[in-house]
Amino acid sequence: MKEASPAKAYALHLGVIALLFALNFVLPEYHHGLLARIMVLAVFAMGYNMLFGYVGLLSLGHAMFFSAGLYGAGLAVIHLGWSVPAAFAAGLACGALLALVIGVLALRTSGVAFMIVTMMFAQVFYLMILYFASWTGGDQGLVVPQSARVLVFGSTSLSLTNPTMRYMSALVLFSIVLLVTLAVVRSRYGRVLVAIRENEERTKMLGYDTFSNKLAAVVVSGTICAASGAAYALLFGYVGSTFASVQYSILPLLWVLLGGAATTLGPLIGTLFMYYVVDITSGYTSAYLLIVGIALILLVLFFPKGILGTIRQRWLGWLP
Amino acid sequence: MHFGPHLLLAALEGLVTSAVLALTALGLSLVFGVMRVVNVAHGEFFMLGAVLAWAISTAISGHPALGFLTALVLAPLIVGLIALVAERLVLRRLNYNPEATIVATIGMLYIIQQLALTFYGPEARPVEPPFSHRILLPWFGYSGYKLSIIAASALLLLATWFVLTRTKIGLVMRATQYDSETAQAFGIPVDRVYAGVFALGAMLAAVAAVLIVPISQAHYLMGQDPLLLSFIVVIIGGLGSLRGTVVAAVLIGLSDGIISVFFSPTLAKIIATMLVAMVLVFRPHGLFGTASR
Numbered sequence: 001m002k003e004a005s006p007a008k009a010y011a012l013h014l015g016v017i018a019l020l021f022a023l024n025f026v027l028p029e030y031h032h033g034l035l036a037r038i039m040v041l042a043v044f045a046m047g048y049n050m051l052f053g054y055v056g057l058l059s060l061g062h063a064m065f066f067s068a069g070l071y072g073a074g075l076a077v078i079h080l081g082w083s084v085p086a087a088f089a090a091g092l093a094c095g096a097l098l099a100l101v102i103g104v105l106a107l108r109t110s111g112v113a114f115m116i117v118t119m120m121f122a123q124v125f126y127l128m129i130l131y132f133a134s135w136t137g138g139d140q141g142l143v144v145p146q147s148a149r150v151l152v153f154g155s156t157s158l159s160l161t162n163p164t165m166r167y168m169s170a171l172v173l174f175s176i177v178l179l180v181t182l183a184v185v186r187s188r189y190g191r192v193l194v195a196i197r198e199n200e201e202r203t204k205m206l207g208y209d210t211f212s213n214k215l216a217a218v219v220v221s222g223t224i225c226a227a228s229g230a231a232y233a234l235l236f237g238y239v240g241s242t243f244a245s246v247q248y249s250i251l252p253l254l255w256v257l258l259g260g261a262a263t264t265l266g267p268l269i270g271t272l273f274m275y276y277v278v279d280i281t282s283g284y285t286s287a288y289l290l291i292v293g294i295a296l297i298l299l300v301l302f303f304p305k306g307i308l309g310t311i312r313q314r315w316l317g318w319l320p
Numbered sequence: 321m322h323f324g325p326h327l328l329l330a331a332l333e334g335l336v337t338s339a340v341l342a343l344t345a346l347g348l349s350l351v352f353g354v355m356r357v358v359n360v361a362h363g364e365f366f367m368l369g370a371v372l373a374w375a376i377s378t379a380i381s382g383h384p385a386l387g388f389l390t391a392l393v394l395a396p397l398i399v400g401l402i403a404l405v406a407e408r409l410v411l412r413r414l415n416y417n418p419e420a421t422i423v424a425t426i427g428m429l430y431i432i433q434q435l436a437l438t439f440y441g442p443e444a445r446p447v448e449p450p451f452s453h454r455i456l457l458p459w460f461g462y463s464g465y466k467l468s469i470i471a472a473s474a475l476l477l478l479a480t481w482f483v484l485t486r487t488k489i490g491l492v493m494r495a496t497q498y499d500s501e502t503a504q505a506f507g508i509p510v511d512r513v514y515a516g517v518f519a520l521g522a523m524l525a526a527v528a529a530v531l532i533v534p535i536s537q538a539h540y541l542m543g544q545d546p547l548l549l550s551f552i553v554v555i556i557g558g559l560g561s562l563r564g565t566v567v568a569a570v571l572i573g574l575s576d577g578i579i580s581v582f583f584s585p586t587l588a589k590i591i592a593t594m595l596v597a598m599v600l601v602f603r604p605h606g607l608f609g610t611a612s613r
Contacts, residue, residue: 120597293430
């Protein structure tokens with residue numbers, strides 16, 4: 001990893017955020033809505049990248065963190081009548097707590113066993129959502145009522161169902177997470193994580209407590225994914241068990257691989273690209289899973305570093 | 321029915337599940353044991369076996385046994401061939417890197433599932449059993465075909481055990497599993513052994529599916545449950561251990577049959593999955609396996 005000039009990296013990221021802000025005013029209605037959704041899901045991918053890209057831990061169960069946020073926020077609004085900020089905080093707390101418990105257990109294993117264990121915990125989580133159908137709505141899911149999705153500041157109230165409001169909320173969340181990720185990976189702690197990915201034994205020998213560093217990374221990653229899930233429930237008003245299924249554990253992996261693992265902007269690019277590929281092809285065929293499958297195989301065969309990873313390797317060594 | 325006969329019925333149903341599960345899991349276990357590849361698409365090879373069995377048995381008119389027997393031979397061969405092609409085109413190029421192959425087999429899972437949906441459709445379709453004789457027990461009549469599944473599975477497991485431990489092919493496979501580099505140095509075509517093992521693993525899943533399809537139904541999503549259960553069996557039995565796989569399959573199949581008679585199947589799955597995850601966390605080499613090098 002080459003030493004990057006911080007000004008260049010921050011300028012690039014602020015530029016991306018400014019571009020997304022400007023797009024709010026020019027995009028046609030359909031793409032405007034799609035991009036808001038993509039930004040929320042890109043946050044999910046960034047959370048996944050935190051663990052997979054930087055620590056090198058491949059989890060096949062991140063759907064549980066996303067849906068912990070989704071259900072934590074959604075059910076708090078539906079059953080407890082909480083306000084939007086409180087529900088969002090509840091979603092984050094659920095995700096962080098779940099990540100802590102899963103992290104303590106799953107980090108006892110490594111490699112292939114880690115993948116299978118995370119997949120199984122996610123499966124348990126998914127089945128529990130189906131089992132407690134009287135609260136969660138089972139596989140039908142629940143709709144978060146429009147009347148509850150408002151932000152109240154003193155006397156003014158802003159509805160999150162308004163497209164511009166929704167887009168801006170998604171952008172705020174996306175920007176915060178993007179800048180936090182950038183700051184984390186450039187910090188001392190971020191370097192320790194990369195060191196663990198490259199050679200865990202050696203890092204341990206140098207005196208770092210690899211277990212607690214990895215555990216912290218699982219919790220940060222799980223919390224970011226939960227933030228994405230909570231935002232999804234509050235902005236798009238739907239909470240459903242599909243989001244906890246294996247498929248939603250695979251999708252962030254696909255997005256991150258496509259955009260480039262261990263790059264800060266890769267998750268956004270991967271999510272954007274994949275969403276539009278599926279969107280465009282679904283005009284011709286309903287077989288979008290086929291495209292996901294082929295994309296996964298082609299990626300691991302020919303572009304294991306993803307789009308930004310390849311660009312960084314070939315041309316822009318300073319890319320964070 | 322009284323409790324005793326009820327339990328017997330549950331146990332018989334459990335044994336049928338175990339028989340099919342043991343074959344499927346053995347395929348997964350062989351592939352993992354010899355190649356160190358976690359084949360996430362294994363359940364889809366199972367599904368392909370069932371779907372092909374339907375296609376073959378409907379194409380052949382005459383006595384249902386004729387169509388079924390043709391399917392029992394042809395379907396695994398076709399699935400084996402597909403697996404062979406997938407192995408040559410994808411897995412070999414990845415140098416069997418464990419993490420890359422998981423991602424690649426997830427890709428295969430989606431491709432096979434989607435192709436089955438496109439060409440076979442979303443319906444569940446039945447296959448007629450080769451014979452429908454019922455065996456009368458004092459308390460209830462039981463399908464003779466289901467009992468023959470148990471027998472067929474036991475025969476196939478014995479045959480696999482014989483091949484693995486008593487023949488040259490088995491010796492070559494075990495040598496590759498033990499240390500592929502030394503095996504290569506002794507002139508074993510490791511590359512071809514890998515291809516063969518991957519095809520064999522897929523064929524075992526396909527045979528299991530052909531056996532079960534007359535009593536369940538062929539459906540394009542039917543690979544999900546066998547995949548999860550096979551993972552559970554392989555983990556409990558110890559990754560790559562044949563004896564452990566069979567013992568665990570009987571254990572899981574029986575308890576699955578008995579638990580789901582008395583409790584809700586979702587709760588049974590939750591408990592089973594949770595227990596297995598805990599086994600993997602606290603006893604990573606399974607209950608019967610030995611530490612790998």
